Amino acid sequence: MWRLSELVENELVSAEIAQFELRLSELKSAVLLMQASLVAKDDVASAALYEGANPMTLLADNAAHYLGEMPLSEAENQAGKWVYDPHEKVIAYLPKSFSSSRYQAAEYALKVTDSQPDWLRFKVVALLSKESNNTSHKRGSTLLKRLVHTRQSRLSLEYVEK
Numbered sequence: 001m002w003r004l005s006e007l008v009e010n011e012l013v014s015a016e017i018a019q020f021e022l023r024l025s026e027l028k029s030a031v032l033l034m035q036a037s038l039v040a041k042d043d044v045a046s047a048a049l050y051e052g053a054n055p056m057t058l059l060a061d062n063a064a065h066y067l068g069e070m071p072l073s074e075a076e077n078q079a080g081k082w083v084y085d086p087h088e089k090v091i092a093y094l095p096k097s098f099s100s101s102r103y104q105a106a107e108y109a110l111k112v113t114d115s116q117p118d119w120l121r122f123k124v125v126a127l128l129s130k131e132s133n134n135t136s137h138k139r140g141s142t143l144l145k146r147l148v149h150t151r152q153s154r155l156s157l158e159y160v161e162k
Contacts, residue, residue: 013097016080020093023065023082024122027091028157030058031124035155047155048126052089055124055157056082072119090121090160121160 038044056066066082067075072092075083080096095118 009097016095016097019065020095020120023093024157026059027055027122031055031155031157034058038155050124050155051126053124054084054086055091055122056084088121090123091157092119092121094119122157123160125156125158127156 034050035044035047038047054069065080067078069084069086071087072083072085072090072094075081075094079094082091082093084091
C-alpha cells in the first residue's frame with residue numbers, strides 16, 4: 001500500500017511542477033508580448049518603466065492560483081499559489097508539494113533556511129542593449145538584437161534570489 005501512496009505523491013508533485021512551469025511560461029510570454037508591443041510602437045526605450053512590474057496584470061486570466069498583491073510574509077500559509085509583492089517588486093510562487101531544492105532545474109535553486117519559506121521569486125527587468133548604432137547586422141544575430149538599439153531596453157522575466 002505504501003508503494004501506491006508513493007506513486008500518488010510523485011504524481012501530485014509532477015502535476016504541481018507542470019502547473020508551475022505552465023504559469024511561468026505564460027508570464028514570460030506576456031512579458032515578451034509587452035516588449036513586442038513596445039517595439040511595434042517604436043518605444044523600446046520606455047521598457048525601463050516596466051522594471052519590477054506585476055506580470056500577472058498582463059494576463060487575461062490571472063485568477064488561477066494567484067492571490068494578488070501582498071507582502072510575501074502575508075501569504076506564507078498559501079502554498080501552491082502565486083503572489084506579487086509590491087515592496088520587493090517580485091512575482092513569487094510558494095511550492096506546495098516540492099521544494100526548490102527538490103526541483104532540479106538550476107535556475108530555481110534557492111538557498112533558504114528552515115525558518116524561511118521556500119519562495120521561487122521572479123522579477124520583470126529591463127536589460128540595456130550593448131548593440132552598436134551600426135545599421136549593418138552580423139549574420140546569425142537574432143531578430144531581437146536587430147530591433148534593439150544602443151541604450152534602449154528589452155524586457156525579461158528573471159529569477160531572483162532573496
